[in-house]
Amino acid sequence: MSNAFVIRSLDEVRFWSRIMKEHSLFLKLGFRCEDKQLIHEAEQFYALFESIENRAHAFTAGTDPQTITKFNEEVHTAVSHIWAFKRKILGLIIRCQLPGGNNLPLLVDHTSREANYFRNRLTELNTGRLEPLPDAIIDENVFFLRIMADHAKFISHLLDPSERKLIDQANHFSDEFDQLLFQARDLDSMRPQSQTVPLLDQFLDENRVSVKSLRDFKKTARELIDACRIKSIIHPLLADHVFREADRFLFIIDMFEKSLTGKQSQAPNPIAIH
Incomplete structure (x- = not known):
């Protein structure tokens, strides 16, 4: 146990607990008025992850590692519960038991994948079994490239059909990130032979x-939505939410680049540890 473990844990929990909190809100907004029990559950998850987020910000880099280990275990349990909630919702939608709701099946699946990613990271931190760098580079990029491709698809579907130029741009990004994801999966299937420094460095540069x-x-898009300058049903918080996740991916790419080649990171840590 070390100071690095505490810093890394707080960074992950502060970022992802806010994401889980916002997922709860987005799911709630997509339910029908008559889905009172699901709305209530979403509100409970919102309060739970808001509490976790606040507690994570109350800890510091000097907090006892054992305290953070226990905190991570508690957060892991909460994330497992919201993951199960999301999968339940996905099942209801796919079986046509929530007709007329506004939660797209892919969006619900997307949020459940992020919850699964979060709880896996907590397990890795508490067990001290983080992946070797070459494996982490491929796995993180496969995960985040799919997330970015999803985001582009959501933006395209939530813009008003009259916003033709923005929809074209979103669709272009969807196609671009689908192709990047296919490339990443090809690199994945070729490992360990594909895990050379030149190939991984090029992989990171292209994705960046x-x-x-x-x-x-x-x-x-976030700025245009905030200024009410485009027509869409995109919640302003959702616009900021997807921006923060892209910014996080850039940070991760830069951290990998620095670890792989010694090049200085180009992006600041998005979450300061006080």
Whole structure:
């Protein structure tokens, strides 16, 4: 146990507990008025992850590692419960038991994948079994490239049909990230032979360029939504939510680049540890 374990744990919990909290809100907004029990459950998860987020910000880098280990276990349990809630909702939607709701099946699946990612990371931290760098580079990129592709699809479907230019841009990003995901999966299937420094470095460089373009597109969309300058049913918080996840992916790419080649990171840590 070390200071690094505490810093890494707090970084993950602060970022992902906020994401889980916001998922609860988005799911709630997508339910029908008559889905009172599901709305109530979503509200409970919102309160739970808001509490976790606040507690995570109350800890510092100097907190006893054993305290953080127990906290991670508690958060893991909460994340497992919201994961199960999301999968339950997905089943109801796919079996046509929530007709007329506004939660897209892929969006619900997307949020459950992020919950599963979060709880797996907590397990890795508490057991001290983080992946070797070459494996982590491929696995993290496979995960986040799919997340970015999903985001582009959601943006396209939530914009008003009259916003033709923005829809075209979103669809372009969807196609681009689908292709990047296919490339990442090819690299995955070729490992360990594919895990050379030159190939992984090129992999990171190529993904960084595309993620930065998508991040900037999301930033512009967020600003336009905030200013009520485009027609959509995108909640302003959702626009900020997907922007933050793209920014997080860029940070991760830069951290991998620095670890792989010694190049200085180009992005600041998105979450400061006080």
